Amino acid sequence: MNPQTVSTALADRVVGSVYGDTLIYHLLSSNDATGGNGTTDSWSNFTLAQGDKIDIGDLLVGWNGQNASLGNYLTVSSSGNNTVISIDRDGTGATHHSTNLVTLENVHTTLDELIQQNHIVT
Numbered sequence: 515m516n517p518q519t520v521s522t523a524l525a526d527r528v529v530g531s532v533y534g535d536t537l538i539y540h541l542l543s544s545n546d547a548t549g550g551n552g553t554t555d556s557w558s559n560f561t562l563a564q565g566d567k568i569d570i571g572d573l574l575v576g577w578n579g580q581n582a583s584l585g586n587y588l589t590v591s592s593s594g595n596n597t598v599i600s601i602d603r604d605g606t607g608a609t610h611h612s613t614n615l616v617t618l619e620n621v622h623t624t625l626d627e628l629i630q631q632n633h634i635v636t
Contacts, residue, residue, distance in 0.1 A: 530559035
């Protein structure tokens with residue numbers, strides 16, 4: 515049982531379960547910096563140990579997983595006790611720019627940790 519939540523055009527509030535949850539971002543608007551997924555979502559109870567995941571595959575423009583670095587598309591920063599994940603949908607392209615996507619509440623992590631432990635789905 516791995517619950518899935520789909521982001522909407524609103525500022526969603528996700529409350530994780532005790533299982534490995536997945537937050538899925540679908541492309542709702544190709545012209546929008548967050549793919550039409552509204553302003554920054556927030557996720558409480560995100561845990562690395564339970565294998566929670568963030569699926570951004572639909573949002574990435576030009577991503578093929580071999581010739582590009584995910585670091586060109588995502589940045590991770592700390593804000594107080596939270597981790598903020600920002601996305602630049604086209605990486606080094608000029609159309610989109612880094613925009614906050616989701617805040618992981620009461621979590622301290624890095625982009626490397628999220629990638630290496632398979633918390634980011636592309």
